[in-house]
Amino acid sequence: MTFSELYRRSPSAHGEAPGRVNLIGEHTDYNGGFVLPAAIPRRTIVDLAPRDDRLVRVWSAQFPDIDPIEYRLGDERRRGAWVDYVQGLTWVLAAEGLRAGFDARIESTVPLGSGLSSSAALEIALGRALRDAFQLQMDDVTLAVRGRRVETDFVGAPIGIMDQMACSLADTTSALFLDTRSLTYSRVPLPPASALIVIDSGVTHRHAGGEYAVRREECARAAALLHVKELRDVSGEELDRVNGLPEPLNRRARHVVTENARVLETVRALEACDLSTAGRLFLESHASMRDDFQVSIAPIDALVELARHVEGVYGVRLTGGGFGGSVVALADRSKSAEAARVIVESHNLKSRASARVLVP
Ligand code: GLA
Numbered sequence: 001m002t003f004s005e006l007y008r009r010s011p012s013a014h015g016e017a018p019g020r021v022n023l024i025g026e027h028t029d030y031n032g033g034f035v036l037p038a039a040i041p042r043r044t045i046v047d048l049a050p051r052d053d054r055l056v057r058v059w060s061a062q063f064p065d066i067d068p069i070e071y072r073l074g075d076e077r078r079r080g081a082w083v084d085y086v087q088g089l090t091w092v093l094a095a096e097g098l099r100a101g102f103d104a105r106i107e108s109t110v111p112l113g114s115g116l117s118s119s120a121a122l123e124i125a126l127g128r129a130l131r132d133a134f135q136l137q138m139d140d141v142t143l144a145v146r147g148r149r150v151e152t153d154f155v156g157a158p159i160g161i162m163d164q165m166a167c168s169l170a171d172t173t174s175a176l177f178l179d180t181r182s183l184t185y186s187r188v189p190l191p192p193a194s195a196l197i198v199i200d201s202g203v204t205h206r207h208a209g210g211e212y213a214v215r216r217e218e219c220a221r222a223a224a225l226l227h228v229k230e231l232r233d234v235s236g237e238e239l240d241r242v243n244g245l246p247e248p249l250n251r252r253a254r255h256v257v258t259e260n261a262r263v264l265e266t267v268r269a270l271e272a273c274d275l276s277t278a279g280r281l282f283l284e285s286h287a288s289m290r291d292d293f294q295v296s297i298a299p300i301d302a303l304v305e306l307a308r309h310v311e312g313v314y315g316v317r318l319t320g321g322g323f324g325g326s327v328v329a330l331a332d333r334s335k336s337a338e339a340a341r342v343i344v345e346s347h348n349l350k351s352r353a354s355a356r357v358l359v360p
Pocket residue numbers: 025026027028029030159160161162163320321322
């Protein structure tokens with residue numbers, strides 16, 4: 001349904017944001033470490049018209065059979081549904097001066113639960129539309145920080161800052177090298193001879209609570225035992241101390257410490273257009289997530305194992321929080337479309353899976 005079919009008027013504000021894929025630097029963001037995400041060419045789009053009262057009406061084309069959902073500003077209540085990201089944002093933006101309600105229409109090509117930050121894309125796209133409609137004073141970094149609060153303080157998912165920063169600042173031609181402690185970032189151009197392949201495993205994930213929160217807590221415990229503020233503060237030379245921690249904290253900390261080093265190495269490799277080295281680092285990152293951080297699952301390991309041997313693929317790994325979601329491969333640009341097709345077809349045939357190519 002169009003905006004005017006839904007609300008019998010025209011929208012006056014607009015916001016967009018892409019989904020993201022993380023190249024490397026997984027579960028480092030809530031440890032003060034480094035990440036390297038890029039935007040994907042799938043986006044969330046929000047059209048909006050302000051109202052004179054405090055009513056919010058919102059409709060999503062991803063759930064076309066559901067009528068617009070309504071609530072009043074100040075009456076935000078968690079419902080365990082997608083509208084929580086909208087409610088969470090109006091709740092957070094009250095502090096930025098959001099006083100009036102609005103009618104909104106959401107449309108998105110970022111799949112839900114595939115590890116590509118559909119929720120962050122919605123927070124940033126809606127935040128931009130609201131900024132536009134109500135002249136809110138927020139730059140893109142502030143918007144990302146507010147978006148994260150939606151998740152941590154309203155939805156109850158204790159995530160880091162990577163996804164919102166990526167959806168707010170990243171583009172599709174470079175990777176965003178972000179220091180999650182200082183929020184300083186730079187853009188690392190993707191080598192022209194390379195392409196990213198993103199494949200949705202077909203196994204969806206959930207982050208609110210569950211294993212993600214357990215990992216976060218394990219990292220905090222490891223940091224306390226190592227007498228540092230965050231695992232970011234442990235260098236690669238201190239792995240002996242890390243290995244001396246009790247199980248499984250030794251593994252968790254080892255992943256974070258080695259993963260931070262891999263991000264720095266990947267940045268150097270991409271800058272030198274050294275795709276073989278970058279690909280090797282992708283594979284090492286996957287092994288570390290599988291064996292030390294233990295956030296992979298058998299169908300994803302099977303997909304990675306198959307993809308790594310396909311012609312034109314330099315490296316491949318689970319991307320995002322884990323326990324399902326997508327894999328990202330670094331590939332030769334001229335071979336990437338064919339490689340993606342071969343990976344998905346063979347994997348689905350072999351594992352009776354329903355994986356699908358999302359990029360390219
Ligand atoms: C999810 C979280 C991010 C980050 C990743 C793992 O995507 O939202 O903050 O922790 O998992 O790297």
